[in-house]
Amino acid sequence: MAIDLCGIALEHPVINGSGTFDVIAARRVFGEALDTEFPFSAFVSKTITLEPRLGNPPPRLFETASGLINSIGLPNRGLAGYLEHDLPELSSLPVPLITNVMGSNADEVGQLFEALEGCTEIAAIELNVSCPNVKTGLDIGSDPAELSKLLGSVRSKTSKPVIVKLTPNTANVALVASAAEASGADAVSLINTLRAFAADPSRPGKAWLGGGTGGQSGPAIRSVALAQTVAVSSAVSLPIVAMGGISTAANARQFLDAGALIIAVGTESFRDPATAAQIRDGLVALS
Amino acid sequence: MSNAVDRVQAPFGTRELAIAATEEVGPYRVFSCMDPGGPAPSAGQFYMLSSVARWGGGSDERPYLPRAISVLAAGDGQLSFVVEAVGPGTERLAELAEGDWLRVLGPLGKGFTAPPSGARALLCGGGIGVAPLAILQQELLASGCDVAALLGFRDRGHAAGAEFLEGAQVATDDGSVGHSGLVTELLLAELDRDAAAVIYSCGPPQMLDAVRAISVASGVPAQLALEAPMACGYGACYGCVVKSADGSYRRSCVDGPVINADELAADWLEGTPKDGH
Numbered sequence: 001m002a003i004d005l006c007g008i009a010l011e012h013p014v015i016n017g018s019g020t021f022d023v024i025a026a027r028r029v030f031g032e033a034l035d036t037e038f039p040f041s042a043f044v045s046k047t048i049t050l051e052p053r054l055g056n057p058p059p060r061l062f063e064t065a066s067g068l069i070n071s072i073g074l075p076n077r078g079l080a081g082y083l084e085h086d087l088p089e090l091s092s093l094p095v096p097l098i099t100n101v102m103g104s105n106a107d108e109v110g111q112l113f114e115a116l117e118g119c120t121e122i123a124a125i126e127l128n129v130s131c132p133n134v135k136t137g138l139d140i141g142s143d144p145a146e147l148s149k150l151l152g153s154v155r156s157k158t159s160k161p162v163i164v165k166l167t168p169n170t171a172n173v174a175l176v177a178s179a180a181e182a183s184g185a186d187a188v189s190l191i192n193t194l195r196a197f198a199a200d201p202s203r204p205g206k207a208w209l210g211g212g213t214g215g216q217s218g219p220a221i222r223s224v225a226l227a228q229t230v231a232v233s234s235a236v237s238l239p240i241v242a243m244g245g246i247s248t249a250a251n252a253r254q255f256l257d258a259g260a261l262i263i264a265v266g267t268e269s270f271r272d273p274a275t276a277a278q279i280r281d282g283l284v285a286l287s
Numbered sequence: 288m289s290n291a292v293d294r295v296q297a298p299f300g301t302r303e304l305a306i307a308a309t310e311e312v313g314p315y316r317v318f319s320c321m322d323p324g325g326p327a328p329s330a331g332q333f334y335m336l337s338s339v340a341r342w343g344g345g346s347d348e349r350p351y352l353p354r355a356i357s358v359l360a361a362g363d364g365q366l367s368f369v370v371e372a373v374g375p376g377t378e379r380l381a382e383l384a385e386g387d388w389l390r391v392l393g394p395l396g397k398g399f400t401a402p403p404s405g406a407r408a409l410l411c412g413g414g415i416g417v418a419p420l421a422i423l424q425q426e427l428l429a430s431g432c433d434v435a436a437l438l439g440f441r442d443r444g445h446a447a448g449a450e451f452l453e454g455a456q457v458a459t460d461d462g463s464v465g466h467s468g469l470v471t472e473l474l475l476a477e478l479d480r481d482a483a484a485v486i487y488s489c490g491p492p493q494m495l496d497a498v499r500a501i502s503v504a505s506g507v508p509a510q511l512a513l514e515a516p517m518a519c520g521y522g523a524c525y526g527c528v529v530k531s532a533d534g535s536y537r538r539s540c541v542d543g544p545v546i547n548a549d550e551l552a553a554d555w556l557e558g559t560p561k562d563g564h
Binding site for chain 1: 390
């Protein structure tokens with residue numbers, strides 16, 4: 001099942017969605033078993049921003065039918081904290097590391113790209129232009145012209161493969177994917193969470209989540225993710241990393257059959273951190 | 288970051304355990320299972336629990352996520368839990384009968400720390416929050432520690448939960464059993480008698496905040512076991528955060544659930560979800 005993703009050799013087609021697995025915390029909880037039984041063929045970091053972010057006030061989660069709405073708000077130590085504290089721990093992983101970054105404009109993204117350029121531990125960069133929790137990400141990724149402009153001005157600042165993580169909160173995801181391809185993206189990943197609102201059961205009209213709106217994930221969005229994968233697959237020739245409610249090997253197979261090269265597991269890992277390993281093993285059995 | 292192991296670590300991934308026994312205790316449901324593949328948890332640790340069959344399809348077509356439940360008792364490879372059916376997840380867990388299968392991940396989180404030698408342990412709990420104090424009491428009694436248990440409940444029916452601990456003083460909101468009023472009034476009386484103590488507390492957020500305020504005002508250390516809703520239990524989702532004294536957010540699943548009272552922000556309760564969802 002070995003795969004080549006933009007020149008990175010992966011042992012199998014199952015990775016994690018950004019922000020859905022924290023290796024450093026998981027090592028405290030599971031010890032060495034995490035590394036020996038590591039379920040993903042590459043590890044995607046949570047989103048790193050130039051400056052540290054606290055994240056949104058609680059509550060941050062709202063369970064729905066077949067999924068959940070989150071409003072986490074991209075908490076992270078910022079670029080300097082990532083390089084000093086997180087990268088040394090992540091570099092000892094048994095798989096390639098993909099670092100996810102987000103900036104509110106080309107200058108910020110350019111600084112992030114340049115700062116990571118010398119980090120040989122990082123195999124590729126995933127560019128978050130799609131997080132619906134943060135105002136900055138939304139506009140760029142929902143508009144093909146905005147995305148082209150951003151990529152055009154930052155693409156030359158890194159020699160690493162750039163995976164553009166698309167937002168589903170746009171009128172035509174295939175047009176955005178095509179713009180990414182034309183502007184130097186090496187791959188696209190999709191989908192991020194769908195913008196969602198959790199109504200407070202005890203305060204009519206008010207938001208439950210501390211951050212206001214949130215993003216829906218889980219099996220509830222799988223059919224939407226599959227539709228967008230089909231649309232993007234027919235619009236671009238780039239490698240596709242597909243995700244959105246994938247819970248089983250049979251689900252994963254459908255995304256691969258729709259044109260994805262790689263699939264990512266996110267929310268389902270919350271229910272069982274070893275889910276991705278079961279999907280990996282299940283894909284072997286299906287093939 | 289230190290690599291020192293500060294907790295009992297969990298096997299990687301969930302495992303399925305058969306329910307060996309169940310018991311009704313007032314409004315609470317106790318269930319036990321043998322866990323031959325898991326390590327013995329320490330007091331204050333928790334497990335993410337779900338049923339193998341029919342997890343989902345309850346009210347609102349939920350539950351979807353497993354539920355974080357403190358361990359009530361452990362020993363000889365057996366684990367016991369107690370739940371009160373207050374939402375779709377705990378309703379389903381409370382339905383489980385002998386022979387049904389439970390899916391578990393754990394033990395998770397950082398548990399309680401023993402008091403310094405000679406200090407008395409004051410266990411102050413409320414409602415379903417008595418569970419981690421029950422296993423803690425057993426650990427402390429076995430080590431020869433002087434322990435007092437103070438438990439608060441809504442009414443006589445819920446006060447059945449006092450039987451999970453030995454020799455507990457009880458307070459009820461409606462005065463139907465024991466002291467009429469708040470369990471924190473019992474706590475203040477105990478501290479008046481002898482303040483050379485460590486407080487261990489678990490219960491509703493409002494009660495925990497009252498204990499936090501007492502600890503901060505009196506200088507008597509308190510270890511609070513938080514009960515935040517969480518998706519994963521192992522630090523992945525960042526959903527279960529509480530505001531700490533330095534203004535940052537801490538994940539109650541990996542930095543807790545037991546946290547020292549003086550490490551919480553004074554306004555940590557703001558935004559804490561109410562029961563029922």
